[in-house]
Structures are given as structure tokens and as C-alpha cells.
Amino acid sequence: MTMRTQQVLHQIETRMQQASLEIEQLHRLQRSIGADVARQDHELDDAWGHLAEVLVPILDVASLDALATRLRLPAVAAQAVIARRQATLSQATTRRVELLADPRLRDAEAIENEVQIRLAELDEAMGPLRTSTSAMESTPYFMELLAHRYGTDEYTMRFWQLGFYTHWKNADLIVAAFGPRSGAVDFKSLAARYVNEKTALDELQRGRSALLARRQQLNLLQRELAEVDASINDVDSVTLQAVRTRVVDHLRPLDEATLVAMFASHDEGLLACKRIIGIGKKKAYLSSLEQEQVKAGLEEMQATSAKLARTRTKLTRSKYFNVPWPDAEVQRLVGPDRRERWGKRRERMGQTRTHIVEFHHYERWNPAADFLWWDVMSDGRLDGNFIPEVRARGPVHQAFVPDVSPTDWRDDRSFDAS
Amino acid sequence: MLSEAQGCAILADVFQARGYTIARDVDFDEDGISFNIDGWDAAARVGFEFRTSEAGDKDDLTVDEWALLAAAIERGELYVFVIDDVTVVDEADLRLYADRFLAEVAVRQAATRARKGSGRHATRGTR
Numbered sequence: 117m118t119m120r121t122q123q124v125l126h127q128i129e130t131r132m133q134q135a136s137l138e139i140e141q142l143h144r145l146q147r148s149i150g151a152d153v154a155r156q157d158h159e160l161d162d163a164w165g166h167l168a169e170v171l172v173p174i175l176d177v178a179s180l181d182a183l184a185t186r187l188r189l190p191a192v193a194a195q196a197v198i199a200r201r202q203a204t205l206s207q208a209t210t211r212r213v214e215l216l217a218d219p220r221l222r223d224a225e226a227i228e229n230e231v232q233i234r235l236a237e238l239d240e241a242m243g244p245l246r247t248s249t250s251a252m253e254s255t256p257y258f259m260e261l262l263a264h265r266y267g268t269d270e271y272t273m274r275f276w277q278l279g280f281y282t283h284w285k286n287a288d289l290i291v292a293a294f295g296p297r298s299g300a301v302d303f304k305s306l307a308a309r310y311v312n313e314k315t316a317l318d319e320l321q322r323g324r325s326a327l328l329a330r331r332q333q334l335n336l337l338q339r340e341l342a343e344v345d346a347s348i349n350d351v352d353s354v355t356l357q358a359v360r361t362r363v364v365d366h367l368r369p370l371d372e373a374t375l376v377a378m379f380a381s382h383d384e385g386l387l388a389c390k391r392i393i394g395i396g397k398k399k400a401y402l403s404s405l406e407q408e409q410v411k412a413g414l415e416e417m418q419a420t421s422a423k424l425a426r427t428r429t430k431l432t433r434s435k436y437f438n439v440p441w442p443d444a445e446v447q448r449l450v451g452p453d454r455r456e457r458w459g460k461r462r463e464r465m466g467q468t469r470t471h472i473v474e475f476h477h478y479e480r481w482n483p484a485a486d487f488l489w490w491d492v493m494s495d496g497r498l499d500g501n502f503i504p505e506v507r508a509r510g511p512v513h514q515a516f517v518p519d520v521s522p523t524d525w526r527d528d529r530s531f532d533a534s
Numbered sequence: 535m536l537s538e539a540q541g542c543a544i545l546a547d548v549f550q551a552r553g554y555t556i557a558r559d560v561d562f563d564e565d566g567i568s569f570n571i572d573g574w575d576a577a578a579r580v581g582f583e584f585r586t587s588e589a590g591d592k593d594d595l596t597v598d599e600w601a602l603l604a605a606a607i608e609r610g611e612l613y614v615f616v617i618d619d620v621t622v623v624d625e626a627d628l629r630l631y632a633d634r635f636l637a638e639v640a641v642r643q644a645a646t647r648a649r650k651g652s653g654r655h656a657t658r659g660t661r
Binding site: 274275276277278279281282284285 | 604607608613614615616617618619622623627630631634635638
């Protein structure tokens with residue numbers, strides 16, 4: 117059996133379309149994984165916040181001192197926290213007294229009234245001036261004549277230049293349009309009137325800007341007073357938040373082993389740490405999946421597609437027109453239909469991604485046991501060779517047994533919340 | 535919008551209506567000023583010149599030559615109506631402006647004839 121070149125080309129086109137479709141689907145998977153990684157960052161922030169809440173539920177002298185010892189962080193000891201709270205309160209109270217003594221705040225209502233009245237007066241005075249000057253400014257040639265100082269001794273255009281006459285005609289038209297209303301008899305007096313009006317308008321505008329600045333200053337003071345009042349009223353919650361932030365800043369740079377050791381005897385803290393470490397692992401595994409499998413798959417598909425394109429270009433040369441191609445040669449040029457293989461590969465990547473993203477049983481990780489997070493996440497059922505630490509460790513020889521009875525992290529939280 | 539060719543034809547018509555004998559595209563070469571003038575009455579020493587990029591006229595005279603020409607006009611030795619941008623005027627305006635220019639020239643020539651060296655100068659700008 118043989119095939120004509122056109123038929124072979126048709127088969128190549130079909131293969132290229134299949135490859136293109138697969139590339140598109142891999143790109144979609146790649147984007148989804150990228151979004152998953154970004155979501156892990158948010159989850160990680162949330163997990164650190166939760167650890168801080170667990171470690172500092174309230175501002176309590178004994179708890180703070182115990183925490184300072186555990187973390188080796190004197191800044192969160194009760195005495196230091198109380199001192200900071202007192203300093204914050206004292207600073208805010210002092211500022212409040214200063215603000216309340218400010219005459220602008222004392223007379224705020226009167227100032228606002230005065231600003232409103234004066235703004236209204238200015239707007240009323242500026243209205244006709246703005247109308248008049250705008251009308252002149254928007255009249256053709258007016259600004260040009262003004263710039264050339266037409267009608268004055270400084271006018272430089274000469275009688276032998278065309279511009280002299282265009283200016284002459286347009287100056288006459290402008291005087292005819294504005295003269296009767298303004299009482300100006302020539303362009304010079306009209307220009308002088310415009311300059312006077314513009315100067316007055318600019319002066320009024322400066323006055324208006326000064327009033328608005330005064331109002332803005334007052335608003336800033338009022339806002340600051342409200343903020344100071346809030347900081348006095350909320351001093352406890354502000355201090356609590358500051359302590360939590362300090363704790364997280366202290367713990368974030370620590371490595372996994374140090375964190376685990378620090379909370380070995382603190383069940384709730386250890387669980388929160390496991391969640392933090394687990395989310396970090398999820399992020400790393402998702403990145404490995406994208407780099408080692410999806411990206412590699414994409415590169416393979418792009419190479420296949422490029423090879424088919426080269427073959428297509430070759431077969432479109434005139435010397436191949438109507439050449440009979442034996443079946444074996446067609447198979448070599450077109451290649452087998454690999455859609456099923458591609459689909460299965462992509463499905464495996466999708467399953468791996470789902471498995472990682474949907475994992476929430478952080479409590480199942482036992483820092484003391486010789487298991488990787490991947491073993492916990494996959495229950496040993498998924499191939500994790502795309503992850504460097506799994507590849508380095510080699511195959512697992514014993515089935516993974518959870519550290520504690522499985523409890524979904526999210527279920528715990530929703531249970532607590534309820 | 536007028537082209538330079540249309541503008542030249544209109545100006546030649548206006549100048550001739552005022553009694554001038556206008557020759558077109560004349561080589562002018564006097565006192566360090568050398569250029570091809572668009573319209574020129576050699577006897578009356580009155581003409582017109584377009585300074586537009588359309589005919590490459592902007593490069594025809596150097597800056598120094600322009601200064602010399604302007605000074606000669608101001609002294610009343612000759613009168614050239616210079617059109618920098620014909621595209622901003624229509625035919626009626628161009629006729630009006632040329633007519634006003636020629637009226638001014640007539641006044642200046644009469645003044646020069648009457649009293650050499652102390653002629654009146656038009657000061658349209660101070661109207």
C-alpha cells in the first residue's frame with residue numbers, strides 16, 4: 117500500500133493539531149499550578165497568623181513570660197510588653213492633649229463655616245471672570261495676538277508680512293465680538309481688560325486654594341485625633357497584635373527542625389507548626405510538578421510539533437508532489453497516534469496536583485519518623501520521583517502509617533469556629 | 535486651503551489690477567540678496583514672495599539675505615509682500631491682504647517722493 121503526498125500531508129496536519137491541543141491543555145495545567153502556588157503563599161500567611169494566635173491568645177503575664185522563655189525572645193516577656201503598652205498609651209495621650217489644645221481643632225466648626233462662606237463668595241466672584249476670560253481664550257487668534265503683543269509698541273510683525281494682515285483682520289473681528297460688551301474700542305484695550313480680569317481671577321484662585329489647604333489641614337488634624345482616640349481605646353488589641361507580629365517575625369527565619377524542637381511539648385503550637393511546614397512542602401512539590409513534569413511535557417510536545425512542521429515543509433516542495441509513499445515510510449514521517457499516552461500522562465499530573473492541593477491532614481506528619489511529607493500526602497500511592505528529595509531518598513520499603521488518627525485540618529478549624 | 539501656485543496667481547492678479555506689471559519667477563540679485571522671486575515689477579520695485587516649503591523657497595534665501603531684504607523694504611528701496619503660510623488664508627482674504635499691502639506701499643512711496651529720508655511709517659500694530 118502507498119499514499120500520495122497530499123494524503124501524507126493531511127495526516128501530518130492532523131498530528132500537528134493533536135499536538136497543539138495537548139500543548140494548550142498542558143499550558144492550562146501549568147497556569148492552574150501557578151495559581152495553586154500563589155494560593156499556598158496566602159495559606160502560609162494565614163498559618164503563621166494562626167500559630168501566633170495559638171501562642172499569644174491573650175495578654176496574660178504568665179503566658180507571656182512562658183512564651184518569652186520558650187522562644188528565647190525577651191521582647192515578648194510580660195514586663196516588656198506592659199512597658200510598650202504603657203509607652204504607646206502615654207504617647208497617644210500626650211498627642212491627644214496637644215491636638216485638643218490646637219486652636220484649629222478647637223474652632224473646627226467655625227473654621228469650616230468660614231471656609232464654606234468664603235468659598236461661596238469666591239466662586240460667585242470668580243464665575244463671571246472665568247466666563248469672560250475663557251470666552252476670549254477660546255476665540256481663535258486671541259491668545260496668538262496677545263502673545264505677539266498686538267496693538268502695542270512691542271508688536272514686531274511688519275506691513276510686508278502676511279501675518280501682519282491676518283492679525284489685523286482677526287484683531288478687528290475680536291474687537292467687534294467683545295468690544296460692545298466690554299466697552300473696549302480696540303484690541304489693546306480689550307487685551308488690557310483680559311489681563312486685568314485674568315490677574316484678578318488668578319488672585320481669587322490663589323485665595324481659593326489657600327482656603328482649601330486650610331480645610332485640608334483641619335481634616336488631617338481631625339483624622340489624626342480620631343486615630344489617636346482609636347489607639348487609646350484599642351491599646352490592648354493593638355499591643356496584642358504587635359506581640360503576635362513580633363513572634364512571627366522571630367519564628368519565620370527559623371528552620372523546620374528548630375521550630376519542631378521548640379514546640380515539641382506544646383501540642384497546639386506543634387500542630388500549627390506542622391501546618392506551616394506542610395504548606396511550605398505543598399508549595400515546593402507543586403513547583404517541582406510544574407518544573408519537572410508539566411514543563412518537560414511541554415518541551416517534548418513542542419519538539420514533536422516542530423519536527424512535524426519541518427516534515428510538512430519538506431513535503432510541500434514540488435519534487436515530492438504526487439510521489440507515492442510506502443506505508444512504512446508514512447508511519448516514520450507521521451509517527452504513531454500518541455493521544456492516549458499524552459492524555460494518561462496529563463491525567464497523572466492532574467491527579468498529583470489535586471492530591472497535593474487537597475491535602476490538609478498536617479497532623480499526620482511525624483517529625484520523628486523517617487518519612488517524607490510526600491509519603492504523608494500520597495500515602496505511598498503516587499510516584500513522587502519528580503520531587504528531588506523523593507528521588508534522593510529512593511523507594512519506600514515500608515508502608516506509611518499515620519502518626520495520629522487522621523483528622524482533616526479544615527474540619528478541625530470549622531469545628532473550632534462553630 | 536490655497537496652494538502656492540493658486541496663491542501666486544491671485545497675487546499676480548491683484549498686483550496687476552493695481553497697475554503693476556508682474557513678471558513671474560524672476561532671478562533677483564542685488565546688494566548681496568540673491569533669490570528667485572515669485573512675482574516682481576522691476577520698474578516699480580514691487581513684488582511678492584512665498585516662503586513655503588512647497589517649492590523649497592524656505593531654503594532660497596539665507597538668514598542674512600532675509601535680514602538684508604527686510605532692511606531694504608523698511609528703508610523703502612523696494613517692496614516685497616512675503617507670505618509665510620498661504621494655507622491659513624482663503625482667496626478673499628489673500629486678495630484683501632494684498633490690497634492692503636499695496637495701499638500701504640502707495641502711501642510709503644508717496645511719502646518717500648514728497649520728503650526723502652523722513653517718510654511716515656505704517657504702524658498697524660498700534661491701531
